[in-house]
Amino acid sequence: xxxxxxxxxxxxxxxxxxxxxxxxxxxxxxxxxxxxxxxxxxxxxxxxxxxxxxxxxxxxxxxxxxxxxxxxxxxxxxxxxxxxxxxxxxxxxxxxxxxxxxxxxxxxxxxxxxxxxxxxxxxxxxxxxxxxxxxxxxxxxxxxxxxxxxxxxxxxxxxxxxxxxxxxxxxxxxxxxxxxxxxxxxxxxxxxxxxxxxxxxxxxxxxxxxxxxxxxxxxxxxxxxxxxxxxxxxxxxxxxxxxxxxxxxxxxxxxxxxxxxxxxxxxxxxxxxxxxxxxxxxxxxxxxxxxxxxxxxxxxxxxxxxxxxxx
Amino acid sequence: xxxxxxxxxxxxxxxxxxxxxxxxxxxxxxxxxxxxxxxxxxxxxxxxxxxxxxxxxxxxxxxxxxxxxxxxxxxxxxxxxxxxxxxxxxxxxxxxxxxxxxxxxxxxxxxxxxxxxxxxxxxxxxxxxxxxxxxxxxxxxxxxxxxxxxxxxxxxxxxxxxxxxxxxxxxxxxxxxxxxxxxxxxxxxxxxxxxxxxxxxxxxxxxxxxxxxxxxxxxxxxxxxxxxxxxxxxxxxxxxxxxxxxxxxxxxxxxxxxxxxxxxxxxxxxxxxxxxxxxxxxxxxxxxxxxxxxxxxxxxxxxxxxxxxxxxxxxx
Numbered sequence: 359x360x361x362x363x364x365x366x367x368x369x370x371x372x373x374x375x376x377x378x379x380x381x382x383x384x385x386x387x388x389x390x391x392x393x394x395x396x397x398x399x400x401x402x403x404x405x406x407x408x409x410x411x412x413x414x415x416x417x418x419x420x421x422x423x424x425x426x427x428x429x430x431x432x433x434x435x436x437x438x439x440x441x442x443x444x445x446x447x448x449x450x451x452x453x454x455x456x457x458x459x460x461x462x463x464x465x466x467x468x469x470x471x472x473x474x475x476x477x478x479x480x481x482x483x484x485x486x487x488x489x490x491x492x493x494x495x496x497x498x499x500x501x502x503x504x505x506x507x508x509x510x511x512x513x514x515x516x517x518x519x520x521x522x523x524x525x526x527x528x529x530x531x532x533x534x535x536x537x538x539x540x541x542x543x544x545x546x547x548x549x550x551x552x553x554x555x556x557x558x559x560x561x562x563x564x565x566x567x568x569x570x571x572x573x574x575x576x577x578x579x580x581x582x583x584x585x586x587x588x589x590x591x592x593x594x595x596x597x598x599x600x601x602x603x604x605x606x607x608x609x610x611x612x613x614x615x616x617x618x619x620x621x622x623x624x625x626x627x628x629x630x631x632x633x634x635x636x637x638x639x640x641x642x643x644x645x646x647x648x649x650x651x652x653x654x655x656x657x658x659x660x661x662x663x664x665x666x667x668x669x
Numbered sequence: 670x671x672x673x674x675x676x677x678x679x680x681x682x683x684x685x686x687x688x689x690x691x692x693x694x695x696x697x698x699x700x701x702x703x704x705x706x707x708x709x710x711x712x713x714x715x716x717x718x719x720x721x722x723x724x725x726x727x728x729x730x731x732x733x734x735x736x737x738x739x740x741x742x743x744x745x746x747x748x749x750x751x752x753x754x755x756x757x758x759x760x761x762x763x764x765x766x767x768x769x770x771x772x773x774x775x776x777x778x779x780x781x782x783x784x785x786x787x788x789x790x791x792x793x794x795x796x797x798x799x800x801x802x803x804x805x806x807x808x809x810x811x812x813x814x815x816x817x818x819x820x821x822x823x824x825x826x827x828x829x830x831x832x833x834x835x836x837x838x839x840x841x842x843x844x845x846x847x848x849x850x851x852x853x854x855x856x857x858x859x860x861x862x863x864x865x866x867x868x869x870x871x872x873x874x875x876x877x878x879x880x881x882x883x884x885x886x887x888x889x890x891x892x893x894x895x896x897x898x899x900x901x902x903x904x905x906x907x908x909x910x911x912x913x914x915x916x917x918x919x920x921x922x923x924x925x926x927x928x929x930x931x932x933x934x935x936x937x938x939x940x941x942x943x944x945x946x947x948x949x950x951x952x953x954x955x956x957x958x959x960x961x962x963x964x965x966x967x968x969x970x971x972x973x974x975x976x977x978x979x980x981x982x983x984x985x
Contacts, residue, residue: 659784
């Protein structure tokens, strides 16, 4: 087991190194410190989204409403920012907790299939925010300055504030998953929910906690994305949904749950970020980007699953 | 295959809901004649075809999150190359489009079988690839089709016979024979339990490829019908995602269990009427159509919830 994880991690390092080298060969500017800083800065929100997705997928679930939760949190912060930064953040936090709790209660208590639950939740949120933009959520779509700094501010090249936030939050997620009872219970549920229940784990409580944590991580990522683009649009995090799942899958977390780690997802997020830098430098059409992105995600997931199967 | 009592009740209650909504809708309109009926049928054809494709795949234990993208791709291919063409060319491209869709479906099934990656992940990735192809072929809204060809789908001025045929022919010609065939039964078999199916001599990998190929057939029909009905194509991920969500919602609403192995294609076809009516009736009242997304999402959750509770009670 230990050996297998190491082997997969080595494979991920090799893939990351390869994409890194190829990108550098295509665009020599990539090897400069500022561009590495930018790549890491852009990887931070994806890393946070992947953290949420990892926790949920470890329990055998999936959160397809994550992108809309991220957009929603960013939207709420920007609109409510007139009444003070802390209050706007509190509103966003409440939003994340409520949406996460609804997801978690439906999945954990009522046994609704997570895929359907979160897909429907995503549709509901799109509806709510589309209506909200012209009614109860009318207001400035500009992010507060402090959050713009926190999402893209430079400390010392290539270290940026979002990178620091990612390291702190990601470190906390990694610690929770590997060193705490909560983390162990998450793995237990993903491995065999029935056995976990019989062993005395209150599965539904854990699942609510998992979906709420996922939503909060998604909200953080959304605010970071909003801060990086300066203003919030309703499609803000849309394009991050597939990458958030892909980063986790490439990182070796099983979609059936019970197996995987956040460190793998971090590698996945880094690989995908370097990849999107590469696609951006190729100056290609949107069609080509989508095609290559989807293809590479599929190929990486395939390579990974065949490596980890070979014992 | 005989429907179980539960499925019959389920289909009957959906039918009741459809009748209520039809009456509701007909009261909204000043006249409710053959033209209005035709509009309704044309509105549900693409939703119903996609819902049937998705339902079949779910029955076989899979799920295809790229099914909307598949339909949009075929829509773009046929609309691009049939623009301003004669009847024969439009027909040829329609047939070719369906063949391409079947191949795309088969390749998807093959990748899932061969790689061992979960259906969700593979189809989430292929949805990007397919939309990429669609954008390649048709970079923006546009395209067209031969009008004589389109007539076979949309019918004449006031006649709703042609669209009715388009809606029912796939059920009669594909679903009914398939349901009784060895292949159809093996779809149900791998949907209920892959291991049991394998042990009883079903070639799981090959069945799965056929499953996604038949799903692709429905997606292709949906794409071609979109071209004929709208006489244009728009290669946008938003549209394909909404279409995919609709197809899953219709499958669930139509009594197809997400765990696989349970359900049929009549229920989802009926359920797509419900999904068509919700936004249409709301628009009739002048309500922002964004609300209909909220209602539809909530309805889907509710149906899965009630279905799950009923099943749990049935087991006890």
